[in-house]
Amino acid sequence: MTIQIPRISHGYVDVDDVRVFYRETGPEDGVPLLLLHGFPTASHQFGRLMDALGSRYRLIAPDYPGFGHTEAPADFVYSFDRLADVLEGFVTAKGLDRFVMYLFDFGGPIGLRLATRHPEWIAGLIVQNANAYDEGLSELARDTIAAPADQLDGLFTLPVTRGQYEGGTTKTELIAPDGWTLDQHFLDLPGRKDAQRALALDYKSNVALYPRWQAWLREHQPPTLILWGRGDAFFPEPGARAYLRDLPDAELHVFDTGHFALEENLPEIAPLVSEFLERRSPTLEDGSFIRERFTAAAKG
Template sequence: MAYPTHHRFADVGGHRLFYREAGPRAAPAVVLLHGFPASSFMFRRLIPALSDRYHVIAPDYLGFGLSDAPADFRYTFDALAGLTAGLLDLLEVDRYAVYVQDYGAPVGWRLALLPEHPVTAIVTQNGNGYLAGFNADFWGPIWAYAADPNPRTEAPVRAALELDAVRWQYLHGVPDPSVVAPDTWLHDHALLQRPGNDAIQLALFRDYVTNLQVYPLLHDYLRDRRPPLLAVWGRNDKIFDPAGALAFRDDVPDAEIHLRDGGHFLLESDFDTVATYSREFLGEILASHRR
């Protein structure tokens, strides 16, 4: 039986963060970490699908969704991860599995590297952790902008905030685009259009290169700790290619990997399959911990 989803706010470091929460608090915790340009709204169906077995928490990062978006904050992935860790500390959640997608991956990797935040399992859905998988056509303008921010290099990156680009992220590579609700890209685009939000997103584009510096630490962690890992990937994704999913086996040889006929936001077009894989994978981990 699914539990109701609660919509809550918490003060973390003087900032108001929004999060969705469901399931019994005594159950094993699962933290859902959203991507760009989304928010915890992307997990609106996955939360109830997991809540019968797990304590599910899905935060909105600062600057995203319904969380605060202060203009005077220095937006970096280190900062987003630090605030997310602060929220989990406030909720007294110190051991959890993570489900990461897109931006959720660099946030989740930083959490996993915190010794006080043991991660019990990883589900990555088009959330990269290797240089393999970066589609050069998509990422080239971002690397150029990060290396030399100026009006010329900013223009193609700023285009990612426009409605057509957001729609493209949801529909590209989806076998039947009619199954993806327009609410998704309209919701995300409306939040991107809030005054000052463009500066927040551009700051994170410039900071994305720092995530590559975290990858060697992540790989050491994966080899040393061997966390159970499920990668379920839209194989038609033109942001993170399937090579990004397969690369996890370099460090976790028994990683469970599924390449599905879909795109970047696979939950929108292949929800039942992704939810089933996630439930079965997490259920096996929970059962092994109980033995």
């Protein structure tokens, strides 16, 4: 029996004065999958997905400025526009001219900025708890967006970080503590809370762009897979279903879990991602082995 385990490489790309850290795995041919992480995490959130699919597909996961291992200068101005600028430079430096985007949480507003700037880049979207509709904002999310700077520091504490992983889940024993522990380590680095506070204050700029992003989706009709944890305290299930107004052919799957759906439902999500990428990469052989592998693992 041959067991395929991908090799994940780690590196940096310089974009102006930002040193962008990234993880990459998979064969060079085929359509790449650009994995865009959320708050308060970084590219490490995709580690298990890269292990699952990296022997088959090319997966690339960068860290944004203010997150993970990416290094930004002390005078970097943190906004979603600036994060999108850096990611645009990263994509260009990596020579990516056609790819699928995996949008999670903050990855939604960053990725949709890239999509509206460069629609020719987008071969498809995988949307996982990344909101772009008013009905996808919970009261908690609305209160957080409206909160002044002096009321935001509670967002960056260990109980809140851990709660984002465990909240809304069905089986907390499936949620490894490594994710929130590493996230909190990065949040506690010098300057990081200031960066996150600035982004929280700028989040209203994303809500203002919802109509533009919805119009882009209606016009371009990108092939889209929607994956959603219905127990998300910030982005509830109506936000997932709202995409279908503009993307009636999108494929939607809702799971009984929370914000970080990959943590609890990787065995169900990985085959869906594989099959979606298969349809974007017609030169690849049938990938049904991935579904069989994860179905067997789930039963076991």
